[in-house]
Amino acid sequence: MIGFELLAPAQAWTFGLVALVWLVTWRGRRASQREVRALVDAWRLSAFLPGYSPGRQRLRHAASLAALALLAFASLGPVRGWTEREVLEKGLDLVVCVDTSRSMLAEDLRPNRLERARREVRGLIDLLRGDRMALIAFSGDAREIAPLTRDRTTLVGFLEAMDVADNRKGGTDLAVALEAALGLFDGRSGAHEAIVVLTDGEDLSGRGLEVAKIAEERGIRVFVVGIGTEGGGKIPVVGPDGSTQFVVGPGGDEVVTRLDGTTLERLAERTNGAYLSTENAALPLETLFRSRITRLEGRENSGGTRKVPHDRYQWFGLLGLACLGLELFLGERRGGRE
Numbered sequence: 001m002i003g004f005e006l007l008a009p010a011q012a013w014t015f016g017l018v019a020l021v022w023l024v025t026w027r028g029r030r031a032s033q034r035e036v037r038a039l040v041d042a043w044r045l046s047a048f049l050p051g052y053s054p055g056r057q058r059l060r061h062a063a064s065l066a067a068l069a070l071l072a073f074a075s076l077g078p079v080r081g082w083t084e085r086e087v088l089e090k091g092l093d094l095v096v097c098v099d100t101s102r103s104m105l106a107e108d109l110r111p112n113r114l115e116r117a118r119r120e121v122r123g124l125i126d127l128l129r130g131d132r133m134a135l136i137a138f139s140g141d142a143r144e145i146a147p148l149t150r151d152r153t154t155l156v157g158f159l160e161a162m163d164v165a166d167n168r169k170g171g172t173d174l175a176v177a178l179e180a181a182l183g184l185f186d187g188r189s190g191a192h193e194a195i196v197v198l199t200d201g202e203d204l205s206g207r208g209l210e211v212a213k214i215a216e217e218r219g220i221r222v223f224v225v226g227i228g229t230e231g232g233g234k235i236p237v238v239g240p241d242g243s244t245q246f247v248v249g250p251g252g253d254e255v256v257t258r259l260d261g262t263t264l265e266r267l268a269e270r271t272n273g274a275y276l277s278t279e280n281a282a283l284p285l286e287t288l289f290r291s292r293i294t295r296l297e298g299r300e301n302s303g304g305t306r307k308v309p310h311d312r313y314q315w316f317g318l319l320g321l322a323c324l325g326l327e328l329f330l331g332e333r334r335g336g337r338e
Helices: 009-039 042-048 054-074 113-127 152-161 174-182 208-217 261-270 284-291 313-329
Strands: 078-091 093-099 132-138 142-149 193-199 221-226 236-238 244-246 274-277 299-311
Touching (some): 009 054, 054 313, 078 313, 093 113, 113 193, 113 284, 132 174, 221 261, 221 284
Parallel strands (some): 093 193
8 A cells, every 4th residue: 555565454444433533523514614604694704703714624624634544544554664584482302203003003092092192292283382393203113204393284294194004114113213313403402302202112122221321311301101001902903804803913812002101111211301191191291391391491593584564653653643733733713803
């Protein structure tokens, strides 16, 4: 609009108020003129109303309407030009490792362990403020799903795409997950970094504590969320006829997978982190984030750039006040003898 961009175009309704005031003022001025003509003939106005000036009356009304119009335009937030400025955000670097082994399909949590893990991570993503987060899926191997980023929409999209069918190697290897997570950090300072692992705890390689020691030496804490129950659950598979069956062991018995909280707690304590499971907390990952992870020291990172507007509402606000002052101090009669 006339060379200006508007930050608050929704405020355009204020011009409706200006039009309403103009209509009321115009009708009032017309009524006043009719009353004067009813009392005094036009050729005797100067005698009965010395100094009376219809022109000054019109000027006062015009000044008041101009003041309202200028103030209404100022409320639209007129902007003339922008400046690009770098944004510095203080936050943590978090690498979240989600177990996608077949045991995560157990239904001791509804609808299953993997979906519960997704729900926990979605809740964490909603809590991020200036923090960067990466995603790793792991089973017997580890896969980088998303690098460190602040793009929460991208993180949610990659999280939903995680699937057991993408595993290249079966089993659960906490060591490869931790090694992959450590590889995503830049190595500047572990005080600003943390690893979050969501798993049912069946560490088949047994090397998790060894890699946790490396994380401890780098000052990186590991926080673990146990997904599952100690009572355990069977692992469903789709049979050849399309029916739901369960994984069976070498002896022909159906396999029951149980949460191994002892191993996971030892792993977290080794790095001065913390462990919490779905059995002893309704929202374990959110609880860990609020009570422990947020206490870590954040660091300043570049959050990109943002456009800073050159506000020009002051111009129109001052002009509006000037017109208002003119309306207040301008009388409807010219100076001279009464």
